Amino acid sequence: MDQDSRQVSRLWRVYRTIHQMVDDRGYLVSYSELNMDLDAFRAQYARGGAVDRNSLTFLVQKRDDPADQVLVFFPEEPSLGVKTIRKYCERMLTQNVQKSIIIYPESLTPSAKKAVEHVGDKYHLELFKEADLLVNITHHNLVPRHDILSPEEKRTLLQRYRLKESQLPRILINDPVARYYGLKRGQVVKITRASETAGRYITYRLCM
Incomplete structure (x- = not known):
């Protein structure tokens, strides 16, 4: 298995777990997203061989409260930086969403950590490392x-x-x-x- 194939398989597992997570939290998730197999994931998100992480971004709303929404982001850079955090906050402001889940590939820069703390009174940002979502605990x-x-x-x-x-x-x-x-x-x-x-x-x- 080449590197792109391994990465596609890895992100498919993460994508599956995060959809199970928001479903378990009471958010609306489609049956097709919850049960997407590897071939369907590859056809939708990795047509060129590698996954376009930006295309994995999705929005969900609470079953009993449509105003309660969460944006889920998949940043591209291995080490998540402050510029990306700011970009996500700008998108949350534009879409009037106060909650997000950010799934970063490897690490978080010190400045990004401070940025998350700085916006904590306005936005609720949850951070997960990809490796933590490979399986649903x-x-x-x-x-x-x-x-x-x-x-x-x-x-x-x-x-x-x-x-x-x-x-x-x-x-x-x-x-x-x-x-x-x-x-x-x-x-x-x-x-x-x-x-x-x-x-x-x-x-x-x-x-x-």
């Missing part, structure tokens, strides 16, 4: 099911067990599964594990 048999509680469900949980928020076990915001679901600080996730004795075992964790 939530599909691993050792990763239990995670469900994010709504604010109402969280209040009901705390009232039912007479708990303070601080008494809940914690999941770190940079935990791989927390990043996959886009958990925010203060959110509670319900974790359902298989149990040989009880059938299933449920725990709750507060994102910190």
Whole structure:
């Protein structure tokens, strides 16, 4: 397999995982995008042999809130720089989108990191390295099911067990599964594990 073919296969896996991710977060994703095979991906995005990363950019909206939209970007440069971050923010401004996911090939420059922090009060930019999305970690048999509680469900949980928020076990915001679901600080996730004795075992964790 030549280098272009390996790169096409790699990006197809990443493309598949990011569509599964936004689908799991409650955004509208077409069946054809979720189930696109390698041949279809190659025919659509790599007609010349190599993938045009700019053509991979896509926009999704929440199933129950069309105003909640996310732009997903695939920058071309191996080391993501501040100019590209600014370009993406300009596009977000033009399209009136406050959230984006940026999937960079290899690394992030220090100036790009500062730029992301600088715009954090206006835009929500999530950064993922390609290598982190080659496989969907939530599909691993050792990763239990995670469900994010709504604010109402969280209040009901705390009232039912007479708990303070601080008494809940914690999941770190940079935990791989927390990043996959886009958990925010203060959110509670319900974790359902298989149990040989009880059938299933449920725990709750507060994102910190």
